[in-house]
Amino acid sequence: MTSISEIAKKAGVAKSTVSRVINHHPHVSDETRQKVMDLINELDYMPNQLARDLSRGKTQKIGVVIPHTQHPYFTQLINGLLDAAKASDYQLVMMPSDYNEELELSYLKQLKMEAIDALIFTSRAIRLDRIETYAKYGRIVVCEKLQGYPLLSSAYLDRYSSFVDAFSAMKARGLEHLVLLFSRDNESSATYQTALLAYHNVYGQQSTPYMVFGNIHDFNDGLHVSHELVNDDRIDGILATSDEVAAGLIKGYEEREKKIPYIIGQERLLVGHLLKLPTIDHQSYSLGKLAFKQALSESISQEVLISEVLISEFLPQDN
Structure with missing residues (x-):
């Protein structure tokens, strides 16, 4: 298996230069970048994902705690998350919970262990005060209105x-x-x-x-x-x-x-x-996009969408 050291030796550059090329660092000349990329393609080099994550200090992954997909609210919310993720460099990691507190806690521990960069709770069984204790390890977004939890962000619907x-x-x-x-x-x-x-x-x-x-x-x-x-x-x-x-x-x-x-x-x-x-x-699709945006945000905030009842545009039911 080809290593960074081999590529650096053949290219006549330092290993750190090869690493900068792989991680799209701007401070590499076009000539050197092209030379290194040609060797990477020629030798069919595949960078170790874990090593790249460690070097960048990020996994580019966001966990999404989802209780189930039986209800269209959750499927539409997921569609919003997926479309937002496609426009970014991040991947979504779906974490089914079925409202099991131990499972939800295990997902919080993944945030602590840096297996993901942020965590979105579309719904939850675990207490908010317990969730908040993990906020120091990465951004946590909950899809509900918050009062008294200053370390958590929320994207929620006013129903x-x-x-x-x-x-x-x-x-x-x-x-x-x-x-x-x-x-x-x-x-x-x-x-x-x-x-x-x-x-x-x-x-x-x-x-x-x-x-x-x-x-x-x-x-x-x-x-x-x-x-x-x-x-x-x-x-x-x-x-x-x-x-x-x-x-x-x-x-x-x-x-x-x-x-x-x-x-x-x-x-x-x-x-x-x-x-x-x-x-x-209930604008659940838009809520998914909003929750994703907050998961990437550097600041903690609460963002709200307003649900709307639609009666006049439909024909009334005959009783």
């Missing part, structure tokens, strides 16, 4: 106003028995907490949703949960986890030949457009 608008539209239609569907229906989910806050703002602090379901991610989940709802004629409105879930609900109601409640989807997907569903655009 509150869109949820208020969605529930206001439902209330204006006289809907009283609402079913709310979530990916996670617990206190660790910022989306769950925000949606309930918006619901209480619109329907009153003492009111409660008629039913709440968690672990609802895709079309089949929507179809399955419809089987639990179709025989309850009091249900008149559903906030679905996504447009795909809404499509599953509609399919289930149609199969049982039951009246379909008024349904609002989320994520502004093609299936929602085809079904003319009201939906909420």
